[in-house]
Amino acid sequence: MNFNYIKISLLFLVVSLAACSSDDDAVDTATGENEVRIGFDNGVNGDDLLLGASTYINSNDEVLTINRFNYIVSNFVLIDAEGNEYTYPKDESYFVVSEENDLTEVSLKNIPAAEYVAIKFGVGVDQAKYQQGAEGQGDFLEIAENNEMMWSWQAGYKFLNFEGTFTSETVAEATNFKIHMGSHGSSLDNYREVTLDLPSRALVSDKLSPVIHMAVDANRILDGQNKIKLSEKAVVMIDEVKSPQISENATGMFRVDHVHNGENVQH
Structure with a gap:
Protein backbone atom coordinates (compact mmCIF):
# COMPACT_ATOMS: atom_id res chain seq x y z
CA MET A 1 0.00 0.00 0.00
CA THR A 31 -27.28 35.89 12.02
CA GLY A 32 -29.43 38.14 14.14
CA GLU A 33 -29.15 41.90 14.28
CA ASN A 34 -27.18 44.55 16.13
CA GLU A 35 -26.32 48.22 16.41
CA VAL A 36 -24.24 50.18 13.89
CA ARG A 37 -22.70 53.37 15.21
CA ILE A 38 -21.42 56.16 12.99
CA GLY A 39 -18.96 58.58 14.54
CA PHE A 40 -18.48 62.01 12.97
CA ASP A 41 -14.97 63.35 13.56
CA ASN A 42 -15.19 67.01 12.59
CA GLY A 43 -12.05 68.71 11.32
CA VAL A 44 -10.82 71.48 9.04
CA ASN A 45 -8.55 70.59 6.15
CA GLY A 46 -6.80 67.84 8.10
CA ASP A 47 -6.70 69.65 11.46
CA ASP A 48 -8.94 69.06 14.48
CA LEU A 49 -11.90 71.41 14.74
CA LEU A 50 -11.55 73.50 17.89
CA LEU A 51 -14.51 75.83 18.22
CA GLY A 52 -13.51 79.40 18.99
CA ALA A 53 -9.94 78.40 19.82
CA SER A 54 -8.06 78.05 16.51
CA THR A 55 -7.82 79.85 13.18
CA TYR A 56 -7.96 78.17 9.80
CA ILE A 57 -6.92 79.55 6.40
CA ASN A 58 -8.74 78.55 3.22
CA SER A 59 -7.62 78.84 -0.41
CA ASN A 60 -9.43 82.19 -0.65
CA ASP A 61 -6.84 83.55 1.82
CA GLU A 62 -9.54 84.04 4.42
CA VAL A 63 -8.67 83.35 8.06
CA LEU A 64 -11.57 81.75 9.93
CA THR A 65 -12.40 81.23 13.57
CA ILE A 66 -15.25 78.72 13.72
CA ASN A 67 -17.75 79.04 16.56
CA ARG A 68 -20.51 76.68 15.37
CA PHE A 69 -20.61 73.64 13.11
CA ASN A 70 -23.95 71.79 13.09
CA TYR A 71 -25.58 69.75 10.33
CA ILE A 72 -28.42 67.28 9.75
CA VAL A 73 -27.86 63.77 8.42
CA SER A 74 -30.78 61.53 7.51
CA ASN A 75 -32.27 58.63 5.57
CA PHE A 76 -29.52 56.08 6.20
CA VAL A 77 -29.10 53.09 3.91
CA LEU A 78 -26.56 50.29 4.35
CA ILE A 79 -25.44 48.33 1.29
CA ASP A 80 -24.11 44.80 1.66
CA ALA A 81 -21.54 42.86 -0.36
CA GLU A 82 -24.24 41.48 -2.69
CA GLY A 83 -25.63 44.94 -3.43
CA ASN A 84 -28.69 44.54 -1.23
CA GLU A 85 -29.83 47.72 0.51
CA TYR A 86 -31.15 47.95 4.04
CA THR A 87 -33.09 51.19 4.53
CA TYR A 88 -33.24 52.36 8.12
CA PRO A 89 -36.82 53.16 9.27
CA LYS A 90 -37.57 56.63 7.94
CA ASP A 91 -39.23 58.06 11.04
CA GLU A 92 -36.11 57.22 13.07
CA SER A 93 -33.58 58.30 10.47
CA TYR A 94 -33.02 62.03 11.21
CA PHE A 95 -30.11 63.23 13.34
CA VAL A 96 -28.36 66.46 14.28
CA VAL A 97 -24.57 66.42 14.44
CA SER A 98 -23.41 69.29 16.63
CA GLU A 99 -19.79 69.90 17.58
CA GLU A 100 -20.70 72.44 20.27
CA ASN A 101 -23.28 70.18 21.93
CA ASP A 102 -21.14 67.03 21.67
CA LEU A 103 -23.59 65.27 19.37
CA THR A 104 -21.07 63.49 17.18
CA GLU A 105 -22.35 59.91 17.00
CA VAL A 106 -25.38 58.37 15.31
CA SER A 107 -26.72 55.03 16.49
CA LEU A 108 -28.66 52.81 14.10
CA LYS A 109 -30.51 50.08 16.01
CA ASN A 110 -31.54 46.57 14.99
CA ILE A 111 -29.50 46.37 11.78
CA PRO A 112 -29.79 42.91 10.12
CA ALA A 113 -26.70 40.73 10.07
CA ALA A 114 -24.61 41.17 6.92
CA GLU A 115 -21.26 42.32 5.59
CA TYR A 116 -21.83 45.94 4.62
CA VAL A 117 -19.56 47.60 2.06
CA ALA A 118 -21.13 51.04 1.55
CA ILE A 119 -23.33 53.62 3.27
CA LYS A 120 -25.78 56.14 1.84
CA PHE A 121 -27.38 59.06 3.66
CA GLY A 122 -28.91 62.48 3.14
CA VAL A 123 -27.61 65.90 4.15
CA GLY A 124 -30.65 67.77 5.43
CA VAL A 125 -34.35 66.95 5.49
CA ASP A 126 -36.14 65.73 2.36
CA GLN A 127 -39.33 67.34 1.10
CA ALA A 128 -41.42 64.22 1.82
CA LYS A 129 -40.54 64.42 5.52
CA TYR A 130 -41.09 68.18 5.79
CA GLN A 131 -44.47 67.93 4.06
CA GLN A 132 -45.72 65.62 6.82
CA GLY A 133 -46.21 68.81 8.81
CA ALA A 134 -45.06 69.72 12.30
CA GLU A 135 -46.90 66.78 13.88
CA GLY A 136 -45.20 64.36 11.48
CA GLN A 137 -41.70 65.32 12.61
CA GLY A 138 -41.90 63.53 15.96
CA ASP A 139 -39.15 64.26 18.49
CA PHE A 140 -36.79 65.46 15.78
CA LEU A 141 -38.46 68.86 15.55
CA GLU A 142 -37.59 69.61 19.19
CA ILE A 143 -34.06 68.26 18.74
CA ALA A 144 -33.53 70.54 15.76
CA GLU A 145 -34.88 73.56 17.63
CA ASN A 146 -32.65 72.86 20.65
CA ASN A 147 -29.58 72.73 18.42
CA GLU A 148 -30.20 75.91 16.39
CA MET A 149 -31.28 73.97 13.30
CA MET A 150 -34.62 75.69 12.64
CA TRP A 151 -35.47 79.10 11.24
CA SER A 152 -39.12 78.59 12.06
CA TRP A 153 -41.57 75.89 11.14
CA GLN A 154 -42.77 77.85 8.11
CA ALA A 155 -39.21 78.60 6.93
CA GLY A 156 -38.07 75.06 7.68
CA TYR A 157 -34.92 73.34 8.86
CA LYS A 158 -31.36 74.58 8.65
CA PHE A 159 -29.51 71.66 7.09
CA LEU A 160 -26.19 73.33 7.92
CA ASN A 161 -25.36 75.95 10.54
CA PHE A 162 -21.79 77.17 10.12
CA GLU A 163 -20.79 80.34 11.98
CA GLY A 164 -17.76 82.26 13.21
CA THR A 165 -15.59 85.23 12.33
CA PHE A 166 -13.10 85.89 9.55
CA THR A 167 -10.55 88.30 8.18
CA SER A 168 -9.09 88.55 4.68
CA GLU A 169 -6.90 90.79 2.53
CA THR A 170 -9.86 93.11 2.08
CA VAL A 171 -11.49 92.64 5.52
CA ALA A 172 -9.00 93.71 8.22
CA GLU A 173 -11.23 93.54 11.29
CA ALA A 174 -12.76 90.27 12.48
CA THR A 175 -16.22 90.06 10.91
CA ASN A 176 -19.04 87.64 11.71
CA PHE A 177 -20.03 85.09 9.10
CA LYS A 178 -23.14 82.89 8.99
CA ILE A 179 -23.73 80.09 6.52
CA HIS A 180 -27.21 78.65 6.97
CA MET A 181 -28.27 76.24 4.24
CA GLY A 182 -31.64 74.57 3.86
CA SER A 183 -34.61 74.16 1.54
CA HIS A 184 -37.07 76.98 1.01
CA GLY A 185 -40.25 75.54 -0.40
CA SER A 186 -40.24 73.23 -3.39
CA SER A 187 -38.60 75.90 -5.57
CA LEU A 188 -35.24 75.73 -3.73
CA ASP A 189 -34.67 72.14 -2.61
CA ASN A 190 -31.13 71.82 -1.22
CA TYR A 191 -31.47 68.30 0.19
CA ARG A 192 -28.66 66.09 -1.15
CA GLU A 193 -27.58 62.46 -0.78
CA VAL A 194 -24.11 60.98 -0.32
CA THR A 195 -22.95 57.43 -1.07
CA LEU A 196 -19.61 56.31 0.36
CA ASP A 197 -17.73 53.03 0.01
CA LEU A 198 -16.33 51.60 3.24
CA PRO A 199 -12.56 50.99 3.29
CA SER A 200 -13.25 47.63 4.97
CA ARG A 201 -16.44 45.68 5.55
CA ALA A 202 -18.71 46.52 8.47
CA LEU A 203 -19.63 43.17 10.01
CA VAL A 204 -23.00 42.93 11.73
CA SER A 205 -24.30 39.89 13.59
CA ASP A 206 -25.82 39.11 16.96
CA LYS A 207 -22.27 39.32 18.36
CA LEU A 208 -20.66 41.97 16.13
CA SER A 209 -21.49 45.67 16.30
CA PRO A 210 -19.32 47.89 14.08
CA VAL A 211 -18.41 51.56 14.39
CA ILE A 212 -18.03 53.50 11.14
CA HIS A 213 -15.64 56.40 11.70
CA MET A 214 -16.46 59.34 9.44
CA ALA A 215 -13.94 62.14 8.84
CA VAL A 216 -15.77 65.41 8.14
CA ASP A 217 -13.98 68.43 6.67
CA ALA A 218 -15.71 71.73 7.45
CA ASN A 219 -13.29 73.48 5.09
CA ARG A 220 -15.18 72.00 2.12
CA ILE A 221 -18.22 74.16 2.85
CA LEU A 222 -16.52 77.25 1.47
CA ASP A 223 -13.50 75.70 -0.20
CA GLY A 224 -14.98 72.76 -2.04
CA GLN A 225 -16.07 72.24 -5.63
CA ASN A 226 -17.55 75.74 -5.50
CA LYS A 227 -15.49 78.58 -4.00
CA ILE A 228 -17.58 80.72 -1.65
CA LYS A 229 -15.87 83.97 -0.61
CA LEU A 230 -16.97 85.42 2.70
CA SER A 231 -15.37 88.71 1.71
CA GLU A 232 -18.04 88.96 -1.01
CA LYS A 233 -20.96 87.88 1.18
CA ALA A 234 -20.51 87.00 4.85
CA VAL A 235 -24.12 85.98 5.53
CA VAL A 236 -25.68 83.35 3.28
CA MET A 237 -29.13 82.07 4.18
CA ILE A 238 -31.52 82.21 1.26
CA ASP A 239 -29.52 82.67 -1.92
CA GLU A 240 -30.65 81.13 -5.21
CA VAL A 241 -27.05 80.90 -6.45
CA LYS A 242 -24.87 80.31 -3.39
CA SER A 243 -27.21 78.05 -1.37
CA PRO A 244 -27.23 75.25 -3.98
CA GLN A 245 -23.45 75.63 -4.36
CA ILE A 246 -23.00 75.26 -0.60
CA SER A 247 -25.24 72.19 -0.56
CA GLU A 248 -23.05 70.58 -3.22
CA ASN A 249 -19.93 71.47 -1.25
CA ALA A 250 -21.44 69.94 1.90
CA THR A 251 -21.82 66.53 0.23
CA GLY A 252 -18.06 66.54 -0.36
CA MET A 253 -17.09 67.03 3.28
CA PHE A 254 -17.73 63.38 4.27
CA ARG A 255 -15.20 60.55 4.05
CA VAL A 256 -15.18 57.16 5.80
CA ASP A 257 -11.80 56.96 7.53
CA HIS A 258 -12.04 53.44 8.91
CA VAL A 259 -14.39 50.77 10.26
CA HIS A 260 -13.98 49.16 13.67
CA ASN A 261 -15.62 45.74 14.00
CA GLY A 262 -16.14 45.04 17.68
CA GLU A 263 -18.07 42.55 19.73
CA ASN A 264 -21.23 43.83 21.32
CA VAL A 265 -24.44 41.96 22.08
CA GLN A 266 -27.37 44.33 21.66
CA HIS A 267 -30.03 44.14 24.38
Whole structure:
Protein backbone atom coordinates (compact mmCIF):
# COMPACT_ATOMS: atom_id res chain seq x y z
CA MET A 1 0.00 0.00 0.00
CA ASN A 2 1.24 3.51 -0.85
CA PHE A 3 1.55 5.20 2.56
CA ASN A 4 2.40 8.56 0.95
CA TYR A 5 -0.91 8.40 -0.89
CA ILE A 6 -2.73 7.65 2.38
CA LYS A 7 -1.01 10.59 4.09
CA ILE A 8 -1.94 12.95 1.26
CA SER A 9 -5.55 11.71 1.28
CA LEU A 10 -5.83 12.17 5.05
CA LEU A 11 -4.33 15.66 4.79
CA PHE A 12 -6.83 16.56 2.06
CA LEU A 13 -9.70 15.27 4.22
CA VAL A 14 -8.55 17.32 7.24
CA VAL A 15 -8.22 20.49 5.13
CA SER A 16 -11.68 19.91 3.58
CA LEU A 17 -13.29 19.42 6.98
CA ALA A 18 -11.58 22.54 8.31
CA ALA A 19 -12.81 24.54 5.32
CA CYS A 20 -16.37 23.29 5.83
CA SER A 21 -16.17 24.14 9.51
CA SER A 22 -14.89 27.62 8.66
CA ASP A 23 -17.74 28.14 6.20
CA ASP A 24 -20.26 26.98 8.77
CA ASP A 25 -18.81 29.39 11.33
CA ALA A 26 -19.09 32.25 8.84
CA VAL A 27 -22.75 31.43 8.28
CA ASP A 28 -23.38 31.12 11.99
CA THR A 29 -21.92 34.56 12.77
CA ALA A 30 -24.03 36.26 10.11
CA THR A 31 -27.28 35.89 12.02
CA GLY A 32 -29.43 38.14 14.14
CA GLU A 33 -29.15 41.90 14.28
CA ASN A 34 -27.18 44.55 16.13
CA GLU A 35 -26.32 48.22 16.41
CA VAL A 36 -24.24 50.18 13.89
CA ARG A 37 -22.70 53.37 15.21
CA ILE A 38 -21.42 56.16 12.99
CA GLY A 39 -18.96 58.58 14.54
CA PHE A 40 -18.48 62.01 12.97
CA ASP A 41 -14.97 63.35 13.56
CA ASN A 42 -15.19 67.01 12.59
CA GLY A 43 -12.05 68.71 11.32
CA VAL A 44 -10.82 71.48 9.04
CA ASN A 45 -8.55 70.59 6.15
CA GLY A 46 -6.80 67.84 8.10
CA ASP A 47 -6.70 69.65 11.46
CA ASP A 48 -8.94 69.06 14.48
CA LEU A 49 -11.90 71.41 14.74
CA LEU A 50 -11.55 73.50 17.89
CA LEU A 51 -14.51 75.83 18.22
CA GLY A 52 -13.51 79.40 18.99
CA ALA A 53 -9.94 78.40 19.82
CA SER A 54 -8.06 78.05 16.51
CA THR A 55 -7.82 79.85 13.18
CA TYR A 56 -7.96 78.17 9.80
CA ILE A 57 -6.92 79.55 6.40
CA ASN A 58 -8.74 78.55 3.22
CA SER A 59 -7.62 78.84 -0.41
CA ASN A 60 -9.43 82.19 -0.65
CA ASP A 61 -6.84 83.55 1.82
CA GLU A 62 -9.54 84.04 4.42
CA VAL A 63 -8.67 83.35 8.06
CA LEU A 64 -11.57 81.75 9.93
CA THR A 65 -12.40 81.23 13.57
CA ILE A 66 -15.25 78.72 13.72
CA ASN A 67 -17.75 79.04 16.56
CA ARG A 68 -20.51 76.68 15.37
CA PHE A 69 -20.61 73.64 13.11
CA ASN A 70 -23.95 71.79 13.09
CA TYR A 71 -25.58 69.75 10.33
CA ILE A 72 -28.42 67.28 9.75
CA VAL A 73 -27.86 63.77 8.42
CA SER A 74 -30.78 61.53 7.51
CA ASN A 75 -32.27 58.63 5.57
CA PHE A 76 -29.52 56.08 6.20
CA VAL A 77 -29.10 53.09 3.91
CA LEU A 78 -26.56 50.29 4.35
CA ILE A 79 -25.44 48.33 1.29
CA ASP A 80 -24.11 44.80 1.66
CA ALA A 81 -21.54 42.86 -0.36
CA GLU A 82 -24.24 41.48 -2.69
CA GLY A 83 -25.63 44.94 -3.43
CA ASN A 84 -28.69 44.54 -1.23
CA GLU A 85 -29.83 47.72 0.51
CA TYR A 86 -31.15 47.95 4.04
CA THR A 87 -33.09 51.19 4.53
CA TYR A 88 -33.24 52.36 8.12
CA PRO A 89 -36.82 53.16 9.27
CA LYS A 90 -37.57 56.63 7.94
CA ASP A 91 -39.23 58.06 11.04
CA GLU A 92 -36.11 57.22 13.07
CA SER A 93 -33.58 58.30 10.47
CA TYR A 94 -33.02 62.03 11.21
CA PHE A 95 -30.11 63.23 13.34
CA VAL A 96 -28.36 66.46 14.28
CA VAL A 97 -24.57 66.42 14.44
CA SER A 98 -23.41 69.29 16.63
CA GLU A 99 -19.79 69.90 17.58
CA GLU A 100 -20.70 72.44 20.27
CA ASN A 101 -23.28 70.18 21.93
CA ASP A 102 -21.14 67.03 21.67
CA LEU A 103 -23.59 65.27 19.37
CA THR A 104 -21.07 63.49 17.18
CA GLU A 105 -22.35 59.91 17.00
CA VAL A 106 -25.38 58.37 15.31
CA SER A 107 -26.72 55.03 16.49
CA LEU A 108 -28.66 52.81 14.10
CA LYS A 109 -30.51 50.08 16.01
CA ASN A 110 -31.54 46.57 14.99
CA ILE A 111 -29.50 46.37 11.78
CA PRO A 112 -29.79 42.91 10.12
CA ALA A 113 -26.70 40.73 10.07
CA ALA A 114 -24.61 41.17 6.92
CA GLU A 115 -21.26 42.32 5.59
CA TYR A 116 -21.83 45.94 4.62
CA VAL A 117 -19.56 47.60 2.06
CA ALA A 118 -21.13 51.04 1.55
CA ILE A 119 -23.33 53.62 3.27
CA LYS A 120 -25.78 56.14 1.84
CA PHE A 121 -27.38 59.06 3.66
CA GLY A 122 -28.91 62.48 3.14
CA VAL A 123 -27.61 65.90 4.15
CA GLY A 124 -30.65 67.77 5.43
CA VAL A 125 -34.35 66.95 5.49
CA ASP A 126 -36.14 65.73 2.36
CA GLN A 127 -39.33 67.34 1.10
CA ALA A 128 -41.42 64.22 1.82
CA LYS A 129 -40.54 64.42 5.52
CA TYR A 130 -41.09 68.18 5.79
CA GLN A 131 -44.47 67.93 4.06
CA GLN A 132 -45.72 65.62 6.82
CA GLY A 133 -46.21 68.81 8.81
CA ALA A 134 -45.06 69.72 12.30
CA GLU A 135 -46.90 66.78 13.88
CA GLY A 136 -45.20 64.36 11.48
CA GLN A 137 -41.70 65.32 12.61
CA GLY A 138 -41.90 63.53 15.96
CA ASP A 139 -39.15 64.26 18.49
CA PHE A 140 -36.79 65.46 15.78
CA LEU A 141 -38.46 68.86 15.55
CA GLU A 142 -37.59 69.61 19.19
CA ILE A 143 -34.06 68.26 18.74
CA ALA A 144 -33.53 70.54 15.76
CA GLU A 145 -34.88 73.56 17.63
CA ASN A 146 -32.65 72.86 20.65
CA ASN A 147 -29.58 72.73 18.42
CA GLU A 148 -30.20 75.91 16.39
CA MET A 149 -31.28 73.97 13.30
CA MET A 150 -34.62 75.69 12.64
CA TRP A 151 -35.47 79.10 11.24
CA SER A 152 -39.12 78.59 12.06
CA TRP A 153 -41.57 75.89 11.14
CA GLN A 154 -42.77 77.85 8.11
CA ALA A 155 -39.21 78.60 6.93
CA GLY A 156 -38.07 75.06 7.68
CA TYR A 157 -34.92 73.34 8.86
CA LYS A 158 -31.36 74.58 8.65
CA PHE A 159 -29.51 71.66 7.09
CA LEU A 160 -26.19 73.33 7.92
CA ASN A 161 -25.36 75.95 10.54
CA PHE A 162 -21.79 77.17 10.12
CA GLU A 163 -20.79 80.34 11.98
CA GLY A 164 -17.76 82.26 13.21
CA THR A 165 -15.59 85.23 12.33
CA PHE A 166 -13.10 85.89 9.55
CA THR A 167 -10.55 88.30 8.18
CA SER A 168 -9.09 88.55 4.68
CA GLU A 169 -6.90 90.79 2.53
CA THR A 170 -9.86 93.11 2.08
CA VAL A 171 -11.49 92.64 5.52
CA ALA A 172 -9.00 93.71 8.22
CA GLU A 173 -11.23 93.54 11.29
CA ALA A 174 -12.76 90.27 12.48
CA THR A 175 -16.22 90.06 10.91
CA ASN A 176 -19.04 87.64 11.71
CA PHE A 177 -20.03 85.09 9.10
CA LYS A 178 -23.14 82.89 8.99
CA ILE A 179 -23.73 80.09 6.52
CA HIS A 180 -27.21 78.65 6.97
CA MET A 181 -28.27 76.24 4.24
CA GLY A 182 -31.64 74.57 3.86
CA SER A 183 -34.61 74.16 1.54
CA HIS A 184 -37.07 76.98 1.01
CA GLY A 185 -40.25 75.54 -0.40
CA SER A 186 -40.24 73.23 -3.39
CA SER A 187 -38.60 75.90 -5.57
CA LEU A 188 -35.24 75.73 -3.73
CA ASP A 189 -34.67 72.14 -2.61
CA ASN A 190 -31.13 71.82 -1.22
CA TYR A 191 -31.47 68.30 0.19
CA ARG A 192 -28.66 66.09 -1.15
CA GLU A 193 -27.58 62.46 -0.78
CA VAL A 194 -24.11 60.98 -0.32
CA THR A 195 -22.95 57.43 -1.07
CA LEU A 196 -19.61 56.31 0.36
CA ASP A 197 -17.73 53.03 0.01
CA LEU A 198 -16.33 51.60 3.24
CA PRO A 199 -12.56 50.99 3.29
CA SER A 200 -13.25 47.63 4.97
CA ARG A 201 -16.44 45.68 5.55
CA ALA A 202 -18.71 46.52 8.47
CA LEU A 203 -19.63 43.17 10.01
CA VAL A 204 -23.00 42.93 11.73
CA SER A 205 -24.30 39.89 13.59
CA ASP A 206 -25.82 39.11 16.96
CA LYS A 207 -22.27 39.32 18.36
CA LEU A 208 -20.66 41.97 16.13
CA SER A 209 -21.49 45.67 16.30
CA PRO A 210 -19.32 47.89 14.08
CA VAL A 211 -18.41 51.56 14.39
CA ILE A 212 -18.03 53.50 11.14
CA HIS A 213 -15.64 56.40 11.70
CA MET A 214 -16.46 59.34 9.44
CA ALA A 215 -13.94 62.14 8.84
CA VAL A 216 -15.77 65.41 8.14
CA ASP A 217 -13.98 68.43 6.67
CA ALA A 218 -15.71 71.73 7.45
CA ASN A 219 -13.29 73.48 5.09
CA ARG A 220 -15.18 72.00 2.12
CA ILE A 221 -18.22 74.16 2.85
CA LEU A 222 -16.52 77.25 1.47
CA ASP A 223 -13.50 75.70 -0.20
CA GLY A 224 -14.98 72.76 -2.04
CA GLN A 225 -16.07 72.24 -5.63
CA ASN A 226 -17.55 75.74 -5.50
CA LYS A 227 -15.49 78.58 -4.00
CA ILE A 228 -17.58 80.72 -1.65
CA LYS A 229 -15.87 83.97 -0.61
CA LEU A 230 -16.97 85.42 2.70
CA SER A 231 -15.37 88.71 1.71
CA GLU A 232 -18.04 88.96 -1.01
CA LYS A 233 -20.96 87.88 1.18
CA ALA A 234 -20.51 87.00 4.85
CA VAL A 235 -24.12 85.98 5.53
CA VAL A 236 -25.68 83.35 3.28
CA MET A 237 -29.13 82.07 4.18
CA ILE A 238 -31.52 82.21 1.26
CA ASP A 239 -29.52 82.67 -1.92
CA GLU A 240 -30.65 81.13 -5.21
CA VAL A 241 -27.05 80.90 -6.45
CA LYS A 242 -24.87 80.31 -3.39
CA SER A 243 -27.21 78.05 -1.37
CA PRO A 244 -27.23 75.25 -3.98
CA GLN A 245 -23.45 75.63 -4.36
CA ILE A 246 -23.00 75.26 -0.60
CA SER A 247 -25.24 72.19 -0.56
CA GLU A 248 -23.05 70.58 -3.22
CA ASN A 249 -19.93 71.47 -1.25
CA ALA A 250 -21.44 69.94 1.90
CA THR A 251 -21.82 66.53 0.23
CA GLY A 252 -18.06 66.54 -0.36
CA MET A 253 -17.09 67.03 3.28
CA PHE A 254 -17.73 63.38 4.27
CA ARG A 255 -15.20 60.55 4.05
CA VAL A 256 -15.18 57.16 5.80
CA ASP A 257 -11.80 56.96 7.53
CA HIS A 258 -12.04 53.44 8.91
CA VAL A 259 -14.39 50.77 10.26
CA HIS A 260 -13.98 49.16 13.67
CA ASN A 261 -15.62 45.74 14.00
CA GLY A 262 -16.14 45.04 17.68
CA GLU A 263 -18.07 42.55 19.73
CA ASN A 264 -21.23 43.83 21.32
CA VAL A 265 -24.44 41.96 22.08
CA GLN A 266 -27.37 44.33 21.66
CA HIS A 267 -30.03 44.14 24.38
